[in-house]
Amino acid sequence: MTWIQHHRxxxxxxxxxxxxxxxxxxxxxxxxxxxxxxxxELALKELHHSKVRTYGITAVSxxxxxxxxxxxxxxxxxAMEGMAFDGLPAFARHQLRHIxxxxxxEQERQTRKPEVSLRRQTHAGVxxxxxxxxxxxxxxxxxxxxxxxxxxxxxxxxxxxxxxKRVLIHVASDGETHRFVDIEPDD
Numbered sequence: 395m396t397w398i399q400h401h402r403x404x405x406x407x408x409x410x411x412x413x414x415x416x417x418x419x420x421x422x423x424x425x426x427x428x429x430x431x432x433x434x435e436l437a438l439k440e441l442h443h444s445k446v447r448t449y450g451i452t453a454v455s456x457x458x459x460x461x462x463x464x465x466x467x468x469x470x471x472x473a474m475e476g477m478a479f480d481g482l483p484a485f486a487r488h489q490l491r492h493i494x495x496x497x498x499x500e501q502e503r504q505t506r507k508p509e510v511s512l513r514r515q516t517h518a519g520v521x522x523x524x525x526x527x528x529x530x531x532x533x534x535x536x537x538x539x540x541x542x543x544x545x546x547x548x549x550x551x552x553x554x555x556x557x558x559k560r561v562l563i564h565v566a567s568d569g570e571t572h573r574f575v576d577i578e579p580d581d
Contacts, residue, residue: 400437401452404430408459427463431456435472449479450486457493461500470497512566512573518580519563521556531574533563540565544573553577 395403407430414423434456441449453476460469473490476482482490519535530543531553542565545553560580565572 395436395440397437397440397448397452400433400440404433404437404455404459406430407433411462424463427459428465431459431463431465431468434459438472443480446479446481447483447486450476450483450490453479453482454486454489454493457490461493461497466497466501466504470494473497512568514564514575515567515572516562516564519561521553521559521561521563521577524553524557531563533561540572542572542574546574 407426411423411426411430414420414426434452438449438452438456441452443449453472457469457473457476460466460472473493476490477487477494517533517535517540519533519540521531522534522539523532524545525531529545530541531545533540533542540563542563556577556579562578562580564575564577566575567573
């Protein structure tokens with residue numbers, strides 16, 4: 395097939411994908427965007443190296459279609475390959491760079507841990523252990539021990555004198571991990 399045939403096929407699939415989105419069928423739209431992006435990538439491979447403007451437009455289109463399909467790695471790959479194309483027009487380089495930045499931001503958003511709500515808690519107990527190198531301390535509360543992380547530089551200067559004494563330890567907890575907020579003597 396020629397560039398124009400692949401490009402027309404891509405445009406047809408993209409048009410159908412847009413219609414699916416309007417009708418509330420994002421899954422079908424994503425599938426059609428994948429077909430559209432693959433066809434546009436095949437069109438890209440059919441271009442002669444002297445067609446730099448057409449190459450730039452087609453590379454932007456293919457990368458954008460992969461992004462719409464949720465194929466972030468493919469969108470990034472096409473955009474990076476496009477930017478490496480010798481003689482790529484400035485407008486295309488700018489658009490491909492923007493696509494890469496959007497892809498990276500989306501990848502970061504998808505890999506970020508969901509925010510967990512932290513609850514402030516105060517525990518009364520005896521400070522039993524302090525680990526200077528590993529940045530934690532341990533407080534005996536009743537029959538159990540609570541490990542508190544994220545103590546920072548305060549371990550040596552402020553907390554050291556509290557060892558084996560009753561303290562009130564203030565933490566931010568997600569239920570499993572207790573992060574240090576403050577410590578004070580329990581007089």
